[in-house]
Every structure is written in structure tokens, then in C-alpha cells.
Amino acid sequence: MENENQLPLPGGENPPAEENPAPVQETKPPIEPAPLAEEPIVLSKLFPDAKHDLDNLFPDPQMKRLLKDVHRTRRGNQRFLKGLNLSKIQNEDDDLEMDS
Numbered sequence: 001m002e003n004e005n006q007l008p009l010p011g012g013e014n015p016p017a018e019e020n021p022a023p024v025q026e027t028k029p030p031i032e033p034a035p036l037a038e039e040p041i042v043l044s045k046l047f048p049d050a051k052h053d054l055d056n057l058f059p060d061p062q063m064k065r066l067l068k069d070v071h072r073t074r075r076g077n078q079r080f081l082k083g084l085n086l087s088k089i090q091n092e093d094d095d096l097e098m099d100s
Contacts, residue, residue: 046071 041064043054058064 041065041068043067 041061043058043064044050046068047054054067055064058067
């Protein structure tokens with residue numbers, strides 16, 4: 001039975017550590033694929049109704065990417081709302097109000 005709290009041996013010797021420590025596996029960072037050549041974002045195509053030249057107002061590529069993401073999210077939200085049958089929801093609300 002080994003004592004977990006072993007004291008150093010006289011003469012400054014320490015008890016031997018585990019004889020076969022677990023092998024250390026080197027973890028390699030995941031290899032990221034090379035970024036694909038992206039087409040430049042043209043804000044005037046995304047926002048054709050804009051009164052100002054958005055490409056000159058926002059020359060930063062990160063800002064252009066953000067605006068592109070906002071445009072895509074807004075378009076998706078509009079599709080979602082269009083797909084809802086609002087008349088059915090309104091009829092259900094009217095029925096609930098009448099029952100009260």
C-alpha cells in the first residue's frame with residue numbers, strides 16, 4: 001500500500017515517480033482550408049435604392065461584410081414574415097377575444 005503523501009527520503013532522495021508515465025500526445029492545431037478567393041462586395045448592388053455611394057462611404061472590407069450579412073438577414077426575415085399566414089393568426093386572436 002503506497003502512501004499518497006510520501007515524505008522525501010533521507011539524503012535528499014525523492015521516491016521514484018511513476019515508472020511508465022502516460023505518453024504525451026502532441027495536439028496539432030486543426031488545419032484550416034485556404035480561404036477561397038471571395039468576390040469583392042459591391043454595396044451598390046446590395047442596396048440599389050441608396051441615395052449615396054455606399055462603396056465610398058464604407059471602404060472597409062469588414063464593414064462591407066457586416067452590411068452584406070445585415071442585408072441577407074433582413075431578406076431572410078422578410079421571407080419568413082411573408083410565409084406566415086397573418087390572416088389565420090388574426091382570426092385566432094379575434095376568436096380568443098370573443099370567448100373572453
